[in-house]
Structures are given as C-alpha cells and as structure tokens.
Amino acid sequence: MKRRPVRADPYHKLREAIVSGQLHPNERLVEAAIAERIGAGRTAVRAALVRLDQEGLVELERNRGARVRHISDGEALEIEEVRAVLEAMLARRAATRVSAEGLSALRQVMIQMRERVAAGDSIGYSELNATFHQTIWTAAGHPTASRLVAGLKSQGIRFQYQTALRPGRAERSLREHEAIFAALKAHDGDAAEAAMREHLAEVLDTLRWAIDTQHRTARWLPG
Amino acid sequence: MKRRPVRADPYHKLREAIVSGQLHPNERLVEAAIAERIGAGRTAVRAALVRLDQEGLVELERNRGARVRHISDGEALEIEEVRAVLEAMLARRAATRVSAEGLSALRQVMIQMRERVAAGDSIGYSELNATFHQTIWTAAGHPTASRLVAGLKSQGIRFQYQTALRPGRAERSLREHEAIFAALKAHDGDAAEAAMREHLAEVLDTLRWAIDTQHRTARWLPG
DNA sequence: ATCCTCAATAATGTCGACAATTCGGCAAGG
DNA sequence: CCTTGCCGAATTGTCGACATTATTGAGGAT
Structure with a gap:
C-alpha cells in the first residue's frame, strides 16, 4: 500500500531539473551519474531519458548518450x-x-x-x-x-x-x-x-x- | 560499418504494425511475445513502448503492461x-x-x-x-x-x-x-x-x- | 448460490554484468 | 606541421536472472 510520491520517479525528477534550469542546454546526461545523483537504477533513468527525448526536452543520439536539448x-x-x-x-x-x-x-x-x-x-x-x-x-x-x-x-x-x-x-x-x-x-x-x-x-x-x-x-x- | 536499416528497430516495426492496423486497439502488447515476434530483446521492446506511449499510440500502465491505445x-x-x-x-x-x-x-x-x-x-x-x-x-x-x-x-x-x-x-x-x-x-x-x-x-x-x-x-x- | 481467501501463474520492474561503440590522446608516417 | 591509424578509458546497448506486482481460478465458508 506504500505508493511513493511521483517526485521519486526519475522522469519527474529529471524533467523538473531541466525545466527549472538546474541542468543547462547541451549539458551531457550520463546515465550512471544521474542514477546515483537521484538515487535510482540506470534502467529507470534510461526510460526517463527516452520519454524526455520524445517530449523534446532531451536529445538522444544512438551510442552517444543524451544531452539537454538546446532550443535555438x-x-x-x-x-x-x-x-x-x-x-x-x-x-x-x-x-x-x-x-x-x-x-x-x-x-x-x-x-x-x-x-x-x-x-x-x-x-x-x-x-x-x-x-x-x-x-x-x-x-x-x-x-x-x-x-x-x-x-x-x-x-x-x-x-x-x-x-x-x-x-x-x-x-x-x-x-x-x-x-x-x-x-x-x-x-x-x-x-x-x-x-x-x-x-x-x-x-x-x-x-x-x-x-x-x-x-x-x-x-x-x-x- | 554495417548499419542495419531502421526497419529493424523495434520502435519502427511496432509503430508500423500499429499504424497499419495489424495490431488492433486495446490489444495487449506483451513484451516477451513482441520481442520474439520481431526478433529483438525485451529491453529494446520496452524502450519502444515507452516512446510509443509518449507519442500517444500506446497506453502504458504501471505494472499492468501496454496496449494499443484506443482512440475514441x-x-x-x-x-x-x-x-x-x-x-x-x-x-x-x-x-x-x-x-x-x-x-x-x-x-x-x-x-x-x-x-x-x-x-x-x-x-x-x-x-x-x-x-x-x-x-x-x-x-x-x-x-x-x-x-x-x-x-x-x-x-x-x-x-x-x-x-x-x-x-x-x-x-x-x-x-x-x-x-x-x-x-x-x-x-x-x-x-x-x-x-x-x-x-x-x-x-x-x-x-x-x-x-x-x-x-x-x-x-x-x-x- | 455467492462471496471471500489465497495460492498459482504470468507478466512487468529492476538490477548487475558484459559486449559494443565512441572519443580522446599519442605515436608513426608523409 | 599535419594527417592517419591505433590503443585505452568512458559510456552506452543488450542480455539474463530475479524480485515485485497483478490476475486468475479453485476451494471453502456463509
């Protein structure tokens, strides 16, 4: 019955960090580093990055990692x-x-x-x-x-x-x-x-x- | 230098299957079954489902799997x-x-x-x-x-x-x-x-x- | 007969490890 | 001095195994 709040979800945490400007445009998002920083597994971080990429907040290049998308x-x-x-x-x-x-x-x-x-x-x-x-x-x-x-x-x-x-x-x-x-x-x-x-x-x-x-x-x- | 065509990507395969109507609305999408069907790992299928969920073609419920989204x-x-x-x-x-x-x-x-x-x-x-x-x-x-x-x-x-x-x-x-x-x-x-x-x-x-x-x-x- | 409990089952969520790829520097050659 | 090729560190991509969660069905009590 213990449902942890949505804020614990890596997706929402990352999203908040990007939208609020804590993470700057073009900043690289290394999965392992983020995982440790917000206390989650790399799998969850990965899923969050995929969502944010589709959403347009993150740019995901194959084998080259993710970075905060720069809006020109x-x-x-x-x-x-x-x-x-x-x-x-x-x-x-x-x-x-x-x-x-x-x-x-x-x-x-x-x-x-x-x-x-x-x-x-x-x-x-x-x-x-x-x-x-x-x-x-x-x-x-x-x-x-x-x-x-x-x-x-x-x-x-x-x-x-x-x-x-x-x-x-x-x-x-x-x-x-x-x-x-x-x-x-x-x-x-x-x-x-x-x-x-x-x-x-x-x-x-x-x-x-x-x-x-x-x-x-x-x-x-x-x- | 061998770059397999995009059609091999589970995301594109699944997307095509949904858009073309091979997969019907509300049809359940079991990760393991799809993975075998299109010859990919469950991980890749999972990532594809997340993208399609964000895109609005698939509905993803926590712990309850994915289904083709029914557009009313x-x-x-x-x-x-x-x-x-x-x-x-x-x-x-x-x-x-x-x-x-x-x-x-x-x-x-x-x-x-x-x-x-x-x-x-x-x-x-x-x-x-x-x-x-x-x-x-x-x-x-x-x-x-x-x-x-x-x-x-x-x-x-x-x-x-x-x-x-x-x-x-x-x-x-x-x-x-x-x-x-x-x-x-x-x-x-x-x-x-x-x-x-x-x-x-x-x-x-x-x-x-x-x-x-x-x-x-x-x-x-x-x- | 109906409802409730609870185990069996099937699917998803997560983790760790390993393979594959990219990128940086560095040395050899032109 | 610049270019080219190669090695190694860092990072991502993938796989398999296991934990967690929902669902289903049988069995028993009312």
Whole structure:
C-alpha cells in the first residue's frame, strides 16, 4: 500500500531539473551519474531519458548518450507561434463551455494579477499568468490540444523569464488578459479567440525583442 | 560499418504494425511475445513502448503492461480539430515561402490526383492526399508544427480510411485541393490559410458523417 | 448460490554484468 | 606541421536472472 510520491520517479525528477534550469542546454546526461545523483537504477533513468527525448526536452543520439536539448532562438519563435494558434482555438472553445466555477477561478486569478502588477512583482505575475492560461485550457475541455500546449510550454520555458524583463510588459499584458477574461465572461467565442490571438502576438513580439536584446548585449560584452 | 536499416528497430516495426492496423486497439502488447515476434530483446521492446506511449499510440500502465491505445470517436474529432488549425497556419506560411521546386512537386501531385479521381481510385487518391499535405509542411519550413501534425496524423489514421467512403467525397476534396494549390501558386497567404481551413472543415464534417454512419450500421447489425 | 481467501501463474520492474561503440590522446608516417 | 591509424578509458546497448506486482481460478465458508 506504500505508493511513493511521483517526485521519486526519475522522469519527474529529471524533467523538473531541466525545466527549472538546474541542468543547462547541451549539458551531457550520463546515465550512471544521474542514477546515483537521484538515487535510482540506470534502467529507470534510461526510460526517463527516452520519454524526455520524445517530449523534446532531451536529445538522444544512438551510442552517444543524451544531452539537454538546446532550443535555438528560431525554434523558440516557432514554438510560440504554434502555441498561439492552439491557445486561440482553446480560448474560442472555452468561451462557449466555461462553467461558473471556471469563471470564478479566472476572476480570482485576475484579482491577484492586478495586485502583482500594482506591486511591481514581475515574477509573481508570471506565475499567475501560467495559472490563468492553464485554467482556460481546462475550461476548454480539449485534452488533445491541452497536452500539446503543455508540452510546448515546457520546451519554451527558458525564454519566458526574459520576456518579463521588458519595461511596461506587465501592464500591457494585464490589459490583454482583461480583454480575454471579458470575452470569456460574455461567452463570446469570436472575441475570446481574437483577444487571445492579439495577446500572443504581443508575446511573440516581446520574445523577438528579448532575443534581439540578448544578441546586442552579447555583442557589447564579448568574452 | 554495417548499419542495419531502421526497419529493424523495434520502435519502427511496432509503430508500423500499429499504424497499419495489424495490431488492433486495446490489444495487449506483451513484451516477451513482441520481442520474439520481431526478433529483438525485451529491453529494446520496452524502450519502444515507452516512446510509443509518449507519442500517444500506446497506453502504458504501471505494472499492468501496454496496449494499443484506443482512440475514441470524440478524440478523433479533437485530433482533426487541432490538425486543422495547425495545417491552416502551415498553409499560410507555405504560401510565402514555397520554392519553385515545391510548387512543381505540388503540381505533379495535383495531376496524379486528378487521374485517380477520374479513375475512381479512392485509396490511391487518399495516398496522394497525404503526399500533398506533407509537401506543404515541408514548404512551410516549420519543423515544430510539422512534427506535431505528423504525430496527430498517425494517431487518427484509423479513421481516415472511413472518410474516403463518403459518396462524392473525392471530387469535392479535389476541388478544395485545387483552391489550396492556386493560393500557394499565387503566394497568397490569406487565401491559402482560408482554403486549407475550409478544406479541413469539410474533412471534419466527413469524419462526423463517418462516425455517425458507423454507429447506425452497428445498431442495425447487432452482434 | 455467492462471496471471500489465497495460492498459482504470468507478466512487468529492476538490477548487475558484459559486449559494443565512441572519443580522446599519442605515436608513426608523409 | 599535419594527417592517419591505433590503443585505452568512458559510456552506452543488450542480455539474463530475479524480485515485485497483478490476475486468475479453485476451494471453502456463509
């Protein structure tokens, strides 16, 4: 009857380590080392690496081991682009299907987001942002699309911290979320899709800005 | 230097067996049996099952083995819905990026499709259909979206045979493809996205028809 | 007759060991 | 000085054996 928590599963441990940035892109993942580090057998680690490879978080080359997959700038833009069209679809669906409880949950998140923006807490806002979007996925009742979007999000997470750094981004993002929330509350599918689309177009722009800024900084501070 | 072909890989063998329908939905996949059947070790089969589980073609339950994942009617519709928005995006992109070679390839496929329709060869047409869409994915130059769409297609493949059975479907489908091709040739992104969207909306309708027909038939021929 | 218990069985999960492969350095040759 | 071939360390790929877990069926109690 003793079922150990999921956190003991090498897959979840490794996944967390990669997504949280403890393991860096292109870092080699030696099976034996990982096995000892997280207290598991090499077999379990191997299975976890296969899953993460299929998921796109790890790159697995035959006879050459595994490494944390490096998501290039261009690929990050692609990911965000796909996320945009999928979330737009989900927003439309959510508008017609969202329950009273769903709207209530969204309202709570909106209230907290306003607080964070007022307090100038960018990273707290960012976390609430994730919650907001996830709530919409749930409301849409579309497991297939939700799975894909969740996977994409985990791949692009490395870039999402940088987008929060843009001046005035939080305030603008908050206004966009208000529009999405209003459309959902009104059960207006067209408006919800349009608002979400506009929001994610902005996110894409911000991402381009972040990438560009990074390049400039790198050029100015060589070595 | 002897590199055995990919077909020897248990993953590809199993995948092919599932997608081609040799292994039926909900059929149990006993590791030892498969290992002997395809001449591989249990370890390799195990790794293949993990990959296929992550891919959505196999369902893996802890301590309870693997079975071919059964895609429900509702899930098939969800898959097609997601495929529609992704392919619409890819069509738009392809319109602005397609090369002369890409257009030439599409033209060739169109010619053959017209032949098949004229000959009343539904399944030959269906195969060309797949080629047509894949060519567009390639032209779009969007690996991230292409990967996702390819994965979705393999999951929904069981239903695609049924859609070809609808009377007059091939002729209508051909006209829709002509519209898509024309938009791509004109490098008109808006038109390409719209044409693809309309096409896949039709496919979705046909899928609903196929599922409905199946249910009626099942009721009329019980047991 | 029905339900419960419990052993028998079959399959999966895990571990250790060994074979196969890659990669680095190093020496010989051009 | 650069290239080529080879050896050895490190790592992955594979196999077999065993432990663990679910399932099944018989037998007995109610």
